[in-house]
Amino acid sequence: MSLLPNTSVLLGKELRTEFRSRELLTTTIIFILIVIVLFSFTFDPTSDESRHFGSGLLWLAFLFAASLMLQPCFLREQHNDTLSALRLSVSDPFAIFLAKLVANTLFLLITELLLLPIFSAMYNVPVLPVLHWLALVFFLGSLGISIVGTALSAISAQARMRELLLPLLMLPLLTPILVASTEVTKSLLERAPYVPWKGVGIVAVFDLVFLTVLWLFGEYLLEE
Amino acid sequence: MTPPTVSPAGLRLENIEKRYGSLYALRRVSLLVAPGDCVVLAGRNGSGKTTLLRIAARLVRPTSGSVSFFSSERDSDTENVKPGYVAHAAMAYDELTAEENLRLFARLQSTRQLETRVDTLLSEVGLGERRTSLVRTFSRGMRQRVAIACALLKEPGVLLLDEPATGLDPQGVAWLATTLRQLRDSGCTIIMSLHGESEISSLGTRAVRLEAGSLIADTRTGATFRTILTFADA
Amino acid sequence: MQKRALGAAVVVVLMVAAAYAGFFIAPDEKTMHVLQRIFYFHAATAWAGETAFAVCFLANLLYVWKRKEKWDWLGVSAAEVGLACITVVLITGPIWAKPAWGIYWTWDARLTSTLVLWLLYISYLVLRTMVEEPDRRALLSALFGIFAFIDVPIVFGAIRWWRTQHPAPVIMGGPGAGLEPTMKKVFFFSVLALHALMAFLVAERYRLEKLRAEVDVIRREAEAV
Numbered sequence: 001m002s003l004l005p006n007t008s009v010l011l012g013k014e015l016r017t018e019f020r021s022r023e024l025l026t027t028t029i030i031f032i033l034i035v036i037v038l039f040s041f042t043f044d045p046t047s048d049e050s051r052h053f054g055s056g057l058l059w060l061a062f063l064f065a066a067s068l069m070l071q072p073c074f075l076r077e078q079h080n081d082t083l084s085a086l087r088l089s090v091s092d093p094f095a096i097f098l099a100k101l102v103a104n105t106l107f108l109l110i111t112e113l114l115l116l117p118i119f120s121a122m123y124n125v126p127v128l129p130v131l132h133w134l135a136l137v138f139f140l141g142s143l144g145i146s147i148v149g150t151a152l153s154a155i156s157a158q159a160r161m162r163e164l165l166l167p168l169l170m171l172p173l174l175t176p177i178l179v180a181s182t183e184v185t186k187s188l189l190e191r192a193p194y195v196p197w198k199g200v201g202i203v204a205v206f207d208l209v210f211l212t213v214l215w216l217f218g219e220y221l222l223e224e
Numbered sequence: 225m226t227p228p229t230v231s232p233a234g235l236r237l238e239n240i241e242k243r244y245g246s247l248y249a250l251r252r253v254s255l256l257v258a259p260g261d262c263v264v265l266a267g268r269n270g271s272g273k274t275t276l277l278r279i280a281a282r283l284v285r286p287t288s289g290s291v292s293f294f295s296s297e298r299d300s301d302t303e304n305v306k307p308g309y310v311a312h313a314a315m316a317y318d319e320l321t322a323e324e325n326l327r328l329f330a331r332l333q334s335t336r337q338l339e340t341r342v343d344t345l346l347s348e349v350g351l352g353e354r355r356t357s358l359v360r361t362f363s364r365g366m367r368q369r370v371a372i373a374c375a376l377l378k379e380p381g382v383l384l385l386d387e388p389a390t391g392l393d394p395q396g397v398a399w400l401a402t403t404l405r406q407l408r409d410s411g412c413t414i415i416m417s418l419h420g421e422s423e424i425s426s427l428g429t430r431a432v433r434l435e436a437g438s439l440i441a442d443t444r445t446g447a448t449f450r451t452i453l454t455f456a457d458a
Numbered sequence: 459m460q461k462r463a464l465g466a467a468v469v470v471v472l473m474v475a476a477a478y479a480g481f482f483i484a485p486d487e488k489t490m491h492v493l494q495r496i497f498y499f500h501a502a503t504a505w506a507g508e509t510a511f512a513v514c515f516l517a518n519l520l521y522v523w524k525r526k527e528k529w530d531w532l533g534v535s536a537a538e539v540g541l542a543c544i545t546v547v548l549i550t551g552p553i554w555a556k557p558a559w560g561i562y563w564t565w566d567a568r569l570t571s572t573l574v575l576w577l578l579y580i581s582y583l584v585l586r587t588m589v590e591e592p593d594r595r596a597l598l599s600a601l602f603g604i605f606a607f608i609d610v611p612i613v614f615g616a617i618r619w620w621r622t623q624h625p626a627p628v629i630m631g632g633p634g635a636g637l638e639p640t641m642k643k644v645f646f647f648s649v650l651a652l653h654a655l656m657a658f659l660v661a662e663r664y665r666l667e668k669l670r671a672e673v674d675v676i677r678r679e680a681e682a683v
Contacts, residue, residue: 002334009331017319080359081313084283085374088306089332151605155598159588168584169602172577173609176616183620196623202616213608217601220522224284245592246675287525 003092010086010099018107028069028111035061036119050123055185058112058119059178063145066108067167070149073100074157083222093219101143101150101214108142130188133195137188140203141181147210148173154221176206232259232413233293233305233381235280240289242275242437249275250286251437257415259295259381262408264428265417266453271434273417274311277384280415281309293382307382308375312390314367315374318360322351322370325359329374345373350399365396372403383407385416389424397423421453462662469651469658476502476644476651484644493557500550502648504572506656507543510536511579513660515607518600527671530596533603534586535663539656541579547572567621571614578606578613592671 018024039057043049077083086096116134120127127134152169156162180202187196235257242250250272257263267273278284280291293305309315316325326342335341346355349369354362359370368388375383385404389397401423408414408427418425425431431452433441441447480498487494514536521529551569552562563569585602589595637645 005334006332009328013317013320013328016324017317020319080318081311081315082317084281084309084311084313085315085329086332087283088281088309089329148605152602155585155602158594158598159585160590161588165585165588169581172574172581173605175574176609176612179616179620183623198619202612202619206612206616209608209612210605213605217522217604220597220601223597224278243593246671246678 002090003095003098006090006092006095007098007102010090010095011102014099014103015106018103024069024072025107025111028065028107029114031068032061032065032111032115033118035064036115036122040122045123047124050125051189051191052186054119054123054125055182055189058185059141059182062108062112062142063171063174063178064167065111066104066142066145066149067170069107070104070146070153070170071156071163071166073104073150073153075153075162078157087222093222094215096222097150097154097214097218101146104146104150105139105143108146109139112138112142125189127189130193133188133193134185137181137184137200137203140200140207141177144177144203144207144210145170145174147207147214151210151214151218151221176202180206232411233295233307234259234261234413235307235382235415236290236292236294237276237280238290238292240276240279240291241287242272242279242284243287248437250279252289253434253437253439255432255439257382257413259413260411262404262414262427262429263416264425264431264449264453265415265434266419266431267417267434272437273434274386276434277309277311277386277415277417280382281307281384283309295381305381306378307384308378308380309384309386310368310371310375310388311386314359314362314371316359316367316370319358321356321358322346322362322373323355325370326373326377330377333378335377341377345376349373349403364391365393365399368392368396368400380412382413382415385414387417387419389418389422400424401427418453421450425449425453465658465661469654472651472654476648479644479647484641485638487641490558493554496550496554498645498648499652500547500554502645502652503543503550504547505649506652507540507547509653510540510543510656510660511575511607511610514540514603518603518607521596521600522604525593525597527592527596528668530592530600531664531667531671532660533596533600534583535660535667537579537582537603538663539659541576541583542659543652543656544572544576544579548576564626566626567614567618570621571617574613574617575610578609582606592674 036057039061043053074083077086087093090096113135116127116138119125149166149170152166152173156166156169159165180199184196184199184203187194187199235255237253237255240250240253241248253272253276265273265276275284279286282291293307316322317328320328323342323346326345327338330338330342346352349372351366351369351373354366359367362370388400388404392400404414404416404424404427408429414427416424416428428449431443431447431449432439433447433452441452443449443452476498480495484495484498486492514533517529517533517536520526521533548569551572555564556562582599582603586595586599589598
């Protein structure tokens with residue numbers, strides 16, 4: 001079963017490439033930061049209002065950032081035809097997806113956790129007491145965004161107008177993530193925080209379902 | 225060049241058809257390549273050479289027809305034979321070094337004695353000194369050497385090359401000819417698409433010609449090397 | 459030609475009958491009276507649209523498996539007709555809501571989910587316009603179609619849960635709403651009529667797609683000469 005070894009080798013490559021240039025991470029962080037700042041002009045960020053709207057803002061920012069960050073995912077494999085090289089080397093094509101989606105989840109999570117304190121300070125919303133729960137919902141949500149985004153990036157890389165097409169395809173599909181994650185985050189940021197487990201469950205189910213779908217159909221996404 | 229340690233495989237293409245919408249790229253192409261053969265695939269641009277090679281490499285799925293590899297040895301596993309494939313693109317990551325690229329693909333293919341094999345290949349293709357340079361900095365000739373090194377990692381029984389001499393300077397062509405001759409002589413099955421006669425084409429033990437997706441001539445059935453190759457410029 | 463004309467006639471008869479039933483046979487509803495009758499059309503069209511998308515999903519699966527272009531033709535036909543049905547649902551909902559609640563839209567669970575459904579299949583069609591080569595287009599849109607359809611129940615579930623967190627008026631017959639027996643019969647007859655209409659439209663659209671593909675073949679052969 002060479003899936004896991006292949007995946008870890010490819011994951012190593014994805015991480016090494018990104019940490020060498022850090023271009024995806026830096027641009028994504030700056031993008032989310034800009035959105036957070038601009039959003040402050042759309043409503044009065046008092047503490048209570050922020051608790052109310054802040055979670056929606058965060059998740060929208062994450063979604064838009066992801067739809068930009070995931071563009072190069074498969075596009076860059078067209079350069080030098082490295083995708084063919086990968087397809088000729090791995091025995092299970094799902095390893096290619098698995099490595100990329102784990103890397104993408106990690107990158108998203110890093111940017112989200114880096115920006116959380118900035119959001120907390122700017123909008124006067126304390127996050128420290130619920131940090132571990134926030135990390136959980138950020139992780140599950142980012143995983144869902146990555147799974148779908150990585151799969152769709154393989155599609156958009158083969159189409160025209162891919163810069164607009166990827167968000168167009170991703171955003172409606174990710175509605176459950178947006179809805180459930182925002183709701184869970186909002187509950188965590190309230191004055192009396194609590195964890196709505198049903199919401200967490202919805203995100204987890206989404207992740208599981210789409211990981212399975214990707215596993216079943218991934219190789220067709222890579223066909224020439 | 226150390227000879228490949230696995231026995232060379234033959235390639236059987238049966239009734240390969242490839243359609244793109246209503247456009248036929250390949251029309252019922254059948255080809256049997258015996259183990260150890262060195263086949264030159266000639267044809268004009270757009271005749272289907274690249275498509276045929278990519279189908280043989282199992283990168284493209286044919287609309288109908290089958291691709292299979294076979295070996296003279298009964299026990300060898302030819303179901304999962306992945307041929308070596310070299311095209312115009314480097315098929316290596318620009319942002320990694322030559323060494324890192326080779327190691328990456330070697331690990332993915334579970335190459336035995338990885339470090340030794342990588343070292344050997346790098347020196348055999350003449351990249352020993354540039355092993356820690358990023359592929360981004362490589363010339364066309366050096367990129368091709370990386371591509372060939374990667375293709376040889378798995379000690380393939382079949383090596384497929386798509387117009388390998390394109391863009392190479394005379395030294396590059398000479399190096400390629402030498403390398404391919406060594407591979408051929410050690411028994412590796414080679415199928416390469418070419419444009420016209422050259423140092424490389426003279427290595428072939430057989431030539432076939434594709435025209436508008438169909439196989440129209442074969443040295444096996446009487447055509448000469450020269451006619452097959454020079455058709456191209458007619 | 460005759461089969462098509464017959465099919466069209468059957469659909470017209472069923473639709474007229476359903477309309478008649480909806481206006482004259484179904485009893486008056488106690489709070490909204492005549493306005494409520496749009497329900498038969500609205501809800502039945504929603505069901506027909508969802509069936510169309512299910513057909514699209516099956517066609518998508520069959521295409522990925524068999525790679526025969528007829529499944530691609532069926533897929534796009536079903537998606538377009540489904541989208542048309544959903545568009546009607548999204549228009550008749552507000553038409554009902556305005557006189558009933560005074561506002562056009564209330565972000566109620568079902569209507570919101572239907573809106574997302576609409577966006578999903580719009581994306582499906584946009585994807586198709588962005589891929590020129592027919593086999594590529596068929597495969598990529600089939601794969602996206604599979605993703606989209608599997609997402610639908612999760613979308614509906616997520617939005618329904620979200621709504622429980624923020625209760626709001628339900629546009630048409632919430633979970634508690636029951637239908638009186640005659641109403642039920644009229645409703646299911648409407649469902650039948652709308653499904654007949656949907657099937658007829660899908661068949662016509664399929665025929666159009668098939669002709670388009672045949673013209674394409676002829677054109678390419680002419681160009682090659």
